[in-house]
Amino acid sequence: xxxxxxxxxxxxxxxxxxxxxxxxxxxxxxxxxxxxxxxxxxxxxxxxxxxxxxxxxxxxxxxxxxxxxxxxxxxxxxxxxxxxxxxxxxxxxxxxxxxxxxxxxxxxxxxxxxxxxxxxxxxxxxxxxxxxxxxxxxxxxxxxxxxxxxxxxxxxxxxxxxxxxxxxxxxxxxxxxxxxxxxxxxxxxxxxxxxxxxxxxxxxxxxxxxxxxxxxxxxxxxxxxxxxxxxxxxxxxxxxxxxxxxxxxxxxxxxxxxxxxxxxxxxxxxxxxxxxxxxxxxxxxxxxxxxxxxxxxxxxxxxxxxxxxxxxxxxxxxxxxxxxxxxxxxxxxxxxxxxxxxxxxxxxxxxxxxxxxxxxxxxxxxxxxxxxxxxxxxxxxxxxxxxxxxxxxxxxxxxxxxxxxxxxxxxxxxxxxxxxxxxxxxxxxxxxxxxxxxxxxxxxxxx
Numbered sequence: 388x389x390x391x392x393x394x395x396x397x398x399x400x401x402x403x404x405x406x407x408x409x410x411x412x413x414x415x416x417x418x419x420x421x422x423x424x425x426x427x428x429x430x431x432x433x434x435x436x437x438x439x440x441x442x443x444x445x446x447x448x449x450x451x452x453x454x455x456x457x458x459x460x461x462x463x464x465x466x467x468x469x470x471x472x473x474x475x476x477x478x479x480x481x482x483x484x485x486x487x488x489x490x491x492x493x494x495x496x497x498x499x500x501x502x503x504x505x506x507x508x509x510x511x512x513x514x515x516x517x518x519x520x521x522x523x524x525x526x527x528x529x530x531x532x533x534x535x536x537x538x539x540x541x542x543x544x545x546x547x548x549x550x551x552x553x554x555x556x557x558x559x560x561x562x563x564x565x566x567x568x569x570x571x572x573x574x575x576x577x578x579x580x581x582x583x584x585x586x587x588x589x590x591x592x593x594x595x596x597x598x599x600x601x602x603x604x605x606x607x608x609x610x611x612x613x614x615x616x617x618x619x620x621x622x623x624x625x626x627x628x629x630x631x632x633x634x635x636x637x638x639x640x641x642x643x644x645x646x647x648x649x650x651x652x653x654x655x656x657x658x659x660x661x662x663x664x665x666x667x668x669x670x671x672x673x674x675x676x677x678x679x680x681x682x683x684x685x686x687x688x689x690x691x692x693x694x695x696x697x698x699x700x701x702x703x704x705x706x707x708x709x710x711x712x713x714x715x716x717x718x719x720x721x722x723x724x725x726x727x728x729x730x731x732x733x734x735x736x737x738x739x740x741x742x743x744x745x746x747x748x749x750x751x752x753x754x755x756x757x758x759x760x761x762x763x764x765x766x767x768x769x770x771x772x773x774x775x776x777x778x779x780x781x782x783x784x785x786x787x788x789x790x791x792x793x794x795x796x797x798x799x800x801x802x803x804x805x806x807x808x809x810x811x812x813x814x815x816x817x818x819x820x821x822x823x824x825x826x827x828x829x830x831x832x833x834x
Contacts, residue, residue, distance in 0.1 A: 391434075394493040395427035399478070402485035422478055425469065430490055433462040451498070453821050457814075459491060511539040513573050517589070518580040519543035519551040519558045522606060525620065526553075526580070529613075538613070541572060543580075548587040565592040569601055580606040615787060616802035617809065619768060627772070632809035635776060642813060647749045650820075651739040658736055665698050665724075665733050672724045677703050680737060685754035688777045693746040695754055696737035700725025738780045750816040751779025752804040763797050770797075773804040776811065783807040783815070786822040 399419055439454050470477045478486070516523055523543050529535050542559040545551055551558055561568055569577070577596055581588065597603045607626060610618050627633070666679045681699040684692050701720040721729065728734040741747040747754065752773045755763070764770045784803035788796075807815070 390497060391494055392427055392431060394497070395430045395490050396423045398486040398489040398493070399423035399426050399482065401489055402478075402482045405485050406479070406481040422476055425476060426466070426478075426486060426490075429465050429469070430458075430462050433458045433465065434494075453814075453818055455491070455494065457817075459487070463487070511535075511537060512575040514538045514540050514576045514578060515559075515569065515572075515574045516540060516543045516578045516580050516606075517546065517593075518549060518582070519545050519553040520549040520580075520582045521552055522582045522621065523580040524552050525606070525610070525618065536613075538576070541574065546581060546587055546589070549582055564595075565589065566595045566599060569596055569599075574601060576602040576604060578604050578606055578609045611806060611809075615783070615806055617805040619798065619802055622769060627769075630809070632811075633775070635811065639811075639813075643748065643811075643816070644745075646813070646816065647742050650749045651742040654736070655739050655743075661733060662698075662736050665728060665736070668724045669699055669722075669728075672722060673703070684757060685778065686757055686760045686774060687746055687754060688774060690771070690774050692757060693741070693754075695747070696740055698725075698728055698734040698737060700728050700734045735780055742780065746777075748777035748779045750782060750819050751777050752782050752807065753785060753800075754778035759797075763794065766794055767798050767801060769805065770801055773801060773808060776808055781819060781823040783819055786819055 399422055403419060434455075439451070439458065466483070516526060526540065526543075529540075543551075543553045543557050544565070545558050545560045559568075563571075568574070577593065579593070593603055604612075607618060607621050608630075610616075669679050670677075678699055681697045681701075682694045683697075685695045687693045700722060702722060725734065738747060742749055760770070760774075782804065783806060784800040787803050788800050
């Protein structure tokens with residue numbers, strides 16, 4: 388932080404030197420120190436507001452780039468306003484541009500060097516799991532290094548009255564008070580994973596740790612935060628009632644609707660030639676006859692039915708027997724043009740009309756057919772809750788989980804959909820758009 392503050396402050400002086408290299412310096416711009424102080428303060432506040440100085444950072448490089456881009460926009464707007472209100476602080480466009488380039492480039496270089504030179508273990512939080520029974524067994528799912536980004540599990544504390552199922556080498560049998568172990572091993576967070584809290588729940592020990600500055604987290608919340616999904620195995624109705632989130636009203640919805648209209652209108656304006664060529668290709672492939680668009684009933688917000696529009700990518704009457712079918716890998720019903728349209732996601736473009744109409748949002752859970760929704764709601768608990776928000780063209784499940792066409796895949800995707808419904812924000816929408824662009828460019832997950 389101190390290094391970046393020094394960078395922001397000195398960027399004004401370096402920018403001024405570059406701007407007036409070989410020519411006489413404009414004395415009206417002096418002194419530079421108040422302007423350097425203002426510049427560094429605005430950049431620092433913008434980066435802090437965008438969470439770039441959080442000690443616990445879990446979104447990876449994509450998240451950092453997105454936050455840094457938002458920071459640049461905020462800082463530019465703030466500086467422009469301050470220059471308008473206080474003209475004597477104006478730097479000149481040349482100095483201002485060079486200073487911004489130096490500051491942003493410097494931040495990127497500093498952070499890349501820092502993350503590459505400092506050992507990853509030094510940047511991880513030390514996490515202690517309270518419990519070694521069946522509820523703690525779900526931590527076995529975090530096997531890969533990428534699954535434990537930002538934290539390191541020190542072990543699983545045995546609790547009297549609970550049967551341990553974790554490997555003995557991972558189980559910690561305390562011979563000192565919990566707070567002493569926590570302080571000795573620099574534990575930053577305790578995750579409570581007890582099967583039955585009515586028996587031997589160490590209230591006093593956890594309270595002592597909490598009041599000493601150690602984070603105490605319930606296992607379900609820990610997995611939600613670290614994996615970006617809500618685990619169905621341990622979910623219960625009281626969690627929906629008492630947990631934070633699930634706020635979808637007022638100004639937030641107005642902003643989201645404005646974002647939807649702007650994004651869809653922009654895509655329609657830019658992509659209409661591609662859509663015209665796609666329509667022509669479908670028409671020619673089918674012998675200058677047959678439908679170009681494919682319309683199908685889907686379930687929308689609050690279980691309201693609507694017709695979704697897509698470019699037809701399968702043969703006409705693909706479901707001749709009338710029974711709905713999942714799309715499969717290398718599906719024989721997909722036409723040659725349709726295969727390209729699916730791989731490039733061009734077949735999804737007509738859905739911008741659904742967004743403009745208000746049936747869909749640009750970002751949200753993918754809409755499913757009523758027949759599938761009815762079947763899945765019977766098999767998968769809380770499946771109906773994904774319909775609390777408008778469905779979307781792309782969503783959190785689409786960028787976090789590969790294409791799925793089975794009940795098990797629907798169950799996995801629901802965990803991501805519930806995370807989105809619970810944690811919706813404009814920043815999360817922007818992050819999904821950023822990752823969707825990556826998926827579209829590299830063609831991952833298409834069928």
